[in-house]
Amino acid sequence: MTRVLVTGASGMLGAGVARALARRGAQVRVLQRRPSGLGLDEVLGDVADPGVARSAVRKCDAVVHLAAKVSLVGDEDAFTRVNVDGTRHLITAARDAGASRFVQVSSPSVAHAGAALVGAGAGRADPGRARGPYARSKAAAELLALAADAPGFAVVAIRPHLVWGPGDEQLISRIVGRARAGRLVLIDGGRALIDTTYIDNAVDAIVAGLDHAPDDGVHGQAFVVSNGEPRTVAELLTRISNAAGEPGPARSIAFPAASGLGRLAEAVWRATRRPGEPPMTRFLAEQLATAHWFDQRRTRQALHWRPQVSLDEGFRRLTAHLSG
């Protein structure tokens, strides 16, 4: 493999994938709206712009598509434009450019209808039942990506679950920010078991997806990726807080109260057109109160991949990062 386009390389995961591919000798081009600072061949622009997609994918053998609009709330159309239309344009462009592999980085939420996921497999993406505009748009994107799988154009969807690590602007910094503000609370005691993925493992899994995309049992399929070490929400929030030198959450509220707060906050944010995200949403309350962990056997076997960094090691690295 000589030339790979990585979209969304300004994020922690995209940057990690771009660096990992470059490290092993691939010619990596990155595409995102802001400069990545990676020192790689770079196209700046909106992935949802067909012209941008065409120019970015020129002469590439493979595409790793991470660029997406990620948010708890927002206008459905905006999610559709970036996540669904963007994916469609990129696939068309990649196929036209003669690329042979396409890794669609997706999310386990595309197949999650809200019930507890306990040792679940990678269910079929379902835009009709996925929760929230982000998950719905990612579900539609994954379906159209996998539908494009064809001889000579191997498509695989990788769904890393809750990726975290040093430099994470999403999960970790929000939790730490709340812990510092003393506003970190548990829902129902934080007893739901949840899978997470340390950044390096997610990167490795996406690279493995790229490597094995043409394999039988891989192309045209979706794979959930996690550390395979589900932990309670209480433990995860406490350890993330502790890594930043903050105490863990001391308070807990009942799920109905949290869900009600979420509903209220969403309404207030909508009505007052406040910028940013509300501190609680119904979706978030549900995510924090419901188990979601996954059966990793198929993923590990098909991708010939296993997580190399344990949660314990991950927390050590996070602590070093946050205190250093």
Add this chain to the structure above:
Amino acid sequence: MVAPARLPPPLLGLQASWSRLIEAPDDDGTPRTWHVLDAGAAEPDVTLLCVHGNPTWSYLWRGLLARAGQADARFRVIAVDQLEMGFSERTGRSRRLADRIDDLGRLTDALALSGPVVTVAHDWGGPISLGWAQRHRALLAGVVLCNTAVHQPAGAPAPAVIRAARLPGVLPLVTERTRAFIAGTTALSGRRMGAETAAAFAAPYASARRRAGIRAFVADIPLRTSHPSAACLDEVAARLSDFADVPALLLWGPGDPVFSDLYLRDLRARLPHADVHRYEGARHLVTEDAPQALDDLLAWIRARVPLARDQRVAGAEGPGTDGIDRGQRGLPTGRRLWHELERRAAESPEGAAIVSMRTDGRASQVTWAELLALVDGLAGGLAAEGIRPGDRVSVLIPPSPALVAAIYACWRIGAAAIVTDAGLGVRGMRRAIRGAHPDHVIAVPAGLALARTLRIPGRRIRAGDLPRIARASSGPLPDQPPADTEAVIAFTSGATGPAKGVVYRHWQVERTRDVIARHYQVTEADALIAAFAPWAVLGPALGIASAIPAMDVTRPRTLRASALARAAAAVGGTLLWSSPAALANVIRTQGELDDAGRAALARVRIAMFAGAPVPSGALARAASIFPAASIRTPYGMTEALPLTDVTSQEIADAGRGNGVLVGAPIAGVEVGICSLDAQGDPTGERTAQPMASGEILVRCDHLRDGYDALWATTHRASADGWHRTGDVGHIDAKGRLWLEGRLAHVITTEDGPCTPVGIEQRAMELDWVEAAAAVGVGPPGCQQVVVVVTGVSGRGPLVDVPRTLSLRAHVEAAGLPAPAAVLRRDDLPVDIRHNAKVDRTALARWADRILAGVAR
């Protein structure tokens, strides 16, 4: 009404390819069309001819058809819809039993059915299939009957449901004009039958006119001898004696309000060689309530039925035995169970045989001469009361000389004692005793009241009348029963599923006695302190005096140190058999021992604690209470004991390991390990290779005979004479067995199966953990380990994060899988009998619920 046969619409679990319409002539030569389901091998080893009852149809057998449809199946299933029923033709005629038997014969002629054939039938399909079988002996290879009857047992009324349905005016109303009979039948299912399945059962009976056959079928049940079908049914019943050489299987749902256990008993009497499996909890539609019955049925055919091309599996035997391979069957020992009793009565008639301590501190004692006189007197007296060889007697008497005498008297006359203890719980006792179906109940007043409450069958004999019965007896003793006679039906603790009845024959109890005598080097100088109820019975067989301490036998943890010491002093006890729960309380109350008590306990040379694991701390403290004793924690089970033995010293010397050290096999016992697959099932080869974890298999001469009325359970538990214990463990380099838990409690992680006990032991090494249980959450094959502990206070079910991390690190450091979470509880659910076996299955369900968070 007249309507042609037709094919069923698409229905849950039914494949269109199975359905065929077959034409066969009626008795007057009119062609009639049948709907049959037909699937399986083109050249089958055996054909199953399945006959439904009323008001079901061939849909009842869809599970068998699905199994026959599998690629490697070597059998064929033909399930018929009887005329006027299901999707077969509505001829407008009422058909009687004899007609239906004729009809079926004409159909199988039209099908050119060739042998061998096993008939499979349910409900009123039973007599029809048997009638067919009697006329097709050349084809017949076996008969299978599910909840049916061929005869109304004398003295018992017909099922109330049937009687009610037959009342004038009621019959057409419930069977024809409304769907009541159909809805009632599917509602009789013990499991909540899915609406779609219930609808499928009702599908062929949508209109009153299509239900005429149901009414006629009910009307055809001969409740009186004058009924037109009575003679035919009687003939079918009478000719069952011709089937003595035909393998027979009875699959039964004991919760059936129509065909109750009474009818099972009647059928067993007519087919004494039949194999029986009762599915506890299943009702009328036994194959719906217990779908595993279909797999059991096929396993039975493989094991028991001579097939075409002689494809029988090794180990299959003809009728007369139950097809269970027990390997080399031991021979009678020649020394019957009452042998030592007779010898001691002759040699030391005035010596104490049994001393029973009372809570007021006094003791009642019987001498050897008195005990023998009582046993012999009762043997004659109970025979005079109507107890026959081969009868079963439920003995509901607390441990006492009366209990011992009643059991030995039963043995002496060839009756089997059903031995239950309150440790099963009331529900467990009800299931156990009703399942064993006693012919007689000998009980103290509380036992009689219980028997009444639990509606236990059998003639009642009051324990208080035993002395009178013994005295009234005259004449010579009955002949000694053969050594192959059933002696005992004892029960497993029910810690993993309903308690199972375990059958021992005389020679098997004799072997158990001899193994104990040999292994513990029992001599006349010994005396037994029987602090664990079942052991009270073995003293006379061993020829040693026994003392029964004052305690609530139903609650072993009520045994106090002082009560134990008084019992020891009463007989000069040298052997103590007790339970771990009792030991815990003896340790707790040891402060109340006086010098005499301490001296009495210092005479104990072997103190044995069995039935459940004993914490190492308790063993160390036991050493100070029994200073002269070798303290043992042997391994055994209701099915065979003892199997291995170990001293507390050996356990201390062995140190840490994955599991509990239970020692080397005792002489005559072989232990093997059967490795587990990724799903935790013991599918591997048997091995004696050190350190390999798997299910523990044992082979010995003092093994149980089988499980009572649980043919499939016995079959699964038996292989080449080995018994599958359902326990998991490994053998170490010194040939010693380590127990790692129950097979049912194995946790199947992504990295393979793992056993709970080692994880629990490591957890309990932490000073803040009182007790721990390791369970798996999530689907088999990718489960996560969760440890549940007691001894931690706090809010909510989660143990705090620092403790969680320390426990996880401690377990991981021992090379065991890291628990995903650590939960806390005030106590762990344990069984009643031992007060020690943790119900990890229930605990796993609880943990699953907690850790799933908000369940929707």
